Amino acid sequence: MKFAPFVDLLGGEGAQAWEILTESRLALDRGEDVIVLSIGDPDLETPGFVVDAAVDALRKGDTHYTELEGRHSLRASIANKISRSAGVEIEPEWVTVLAGTQNAFYSACRCLFGHGDEVIVLDPAYVTYEACIASTGAQQVRVEQPAATGFRPDVDAIERAVTPATRGIVFSNPSNPTGVALNGDELEAISRVAVSNDLWVVVDEVYSDLVFDGVHHSIAGLPGMLERTVTVSSVSKSYAMTGWRCGWAVGPPELGNHLRQMALINLYGLPGFVMEAADVALREGAEETETARAIYRARRDLVVKELSRASDLPVLVPEAGMFLMADVRAHNADANDFAWDLYRATGVSVLDAGAFGATSRGWVRISYGVDDLQLEEACRRIASFTG
Numbered sequence: 291m292k293f294a295p296f297v298d299l300l301g302g303e304g305a306q307a308w309e310i311l312t313e314s315r316l317a318l319d320r321g322e323d324v325i326v327l328s329i330g331d332p333d334l335e336t337p338g339f340v341v342d343a344a345v346d347a348l349r350k351g352d353t354h355y356t357e358l359e360g361r362h363s364l365r366a367s368i369a370n371k372i373s374r375s376a377g378v379e380i381e382p383e384w385v386t387v388l389a390g391t392q393n394a395f396y397s398a399c400r401c402l403f404g405h406g407d408e409v410i411v412l413d414p415a416y417v418t419y420e421a422c423i424a425s426t427g428a429q430q431v432r433v434e435q436p437a438a439t440g441f442r443p444d445v446d447a448i449e450r451a452v453t454p455a456t457r458g459i460v461f462s463n464p465s466n467p468t469g470v471a472l473n474g475d476e477l478e479a480i481s482r483v484a485v486s487n488d489l490w491v492v493v494d495e496v497y498s499d500l501v502f503d504g505v506h507h508s509i510a511g512l513p514g515m516l517e518r519t520v521t522v523s524s525v526s527k528s529y530a531m532t533g534w535r536c537g538w539a540v541g542p543p544e545l546g547n548h549l550r551q552m553a554l555i556n557l558y559g560l561p562g563f564v565m566e567a568a569d570v571a572l573r574e575g576a577e578e579t580e581t582a583r584a585i586y587r588a589r590r591d592l593v594v595k596e597l598s599r600a601s602d603l604p605v606l607v608p609e610a611g612m613f614l615m616a617d618v619r620a621h622n623a624d625a626n627d628f629a630w631d632l633y634r635a636t637g638v639s640v641l642d643a644g645a646f647g648a649t650s651r652g653w654v655r656i657s658y659g660v661d662d663l664q665l666e667e668a669c670r671r672i673a674s675f676t677g
């Protein structure tokens with residue numbers, strides 16, 4: 291049987307790097323001695339009071355269709371959160387509730403970009419962006435954030451990449467895979483390119499609550515940016531709620547109308563009990579987020595310290611999130627080969643960061659989404675593998 295050309299757009303170049311994750315998870319299920327550091331699903335549990343809110347809602351019969359754009363009280367809680375990080379007042383009408391950052395990102399891309407458009411993607415970039423943009427018919431234009439500068443944005447290169455066909459700039463802040471949290475000056479420089487060329491900015495802020503030092507800055511709050519920024523995020527990482535699939539897109543209400551229409555044809559609203567739980571998390575979960583941030587910060591410090599014992603393995607100290615980048619070029623020019631050799635020799639599964647773009651070829655991404663004991667053991671094995 292024949293499929294639509296659309297299906298050819300759904301892959302993306304980095305797909306093969308994930309085979310190591312599949313393989314190591316199967317080995318883990320078989321009870322083998324492996325440590326999986328190739329995925330970003332937090333090992334922390336969703337807070338009990340959040341689970342209770344969902345169960346209460348279920349028991350009260352919150353099991354029907356819901357508002358396509360999301361419940362008003364949840365939209366208000368999200369608007370409050372974004373208002374705080376952007377430093378500008380954002381109304382609930384600017385918020386559309388969708389099934390996670392991923393769904394929000396995809397939906398936003400479909401509403402903003404199309405055939406003949408070019409979309410600038412800061413490289414390295416989260417893996418799924420490529421296929422989301424390709425699915426719109428637009429061309430992605432990768433702009434290197436060079437490893438030599440710690441993967442920080444090269445704003446001159448971004449500016450040079452703008453053509454009359456450019457419609458938007460896309461990036462995650464803080465970044466997966468690099469753990470870079472953009473500072474005010476960097477965001478301002480990017481915003482100047484966006485404003486002067488009349489571009490959309492789609493920013494993925496799923497790790498915004500996991501900034502370790504300093505505060506998270508939202509580009510939406512900068513002059514001229516509110517009307518051209520779509521901020522996507524979710525409760526996934528802030529409250530250990532990846533499986534609840536609750537996220538949002540925040541942008542001008544006109545975009546909200548289009549997103550609502552998209553939700554009508556491909557989602558038809560989120561479960562009410564999920565939205566009730568997410569709302570409680572956003573309103574009452576500050577302490578839990580603080581605890582999660584402290585845990586990840588401590589793990590980051592642990593991994594940085596332990597990997598300093600490895601030979602010729604420079605690391606980039608992450609400012610945020612749950613991943614650390616390590617440069618393996620002294621051991622193997624091909625980071626995918628390095629990852630497989632490491633896995634076969636030690637049972638530690640890390641990801642070839644080349645999956646995130648050409649800029650991070652030669653690096654691996656190491657997740658610290660497992661407990662301290664496993665992390666210490668994994669680092670010990672990596673250090674002995676590197677000699």
Ligand SMILES: Cc1ncc(COP(=O)(O)O)c(C=O)c1O
Binds near residue numbers: 389393526
């Ligand atoms: C940068 C980035 N964006 C989006 C996602 C997906 O998040 P969500 O669970 O909110 O869809 C992830 C998950 O790892 C991520 O790292």
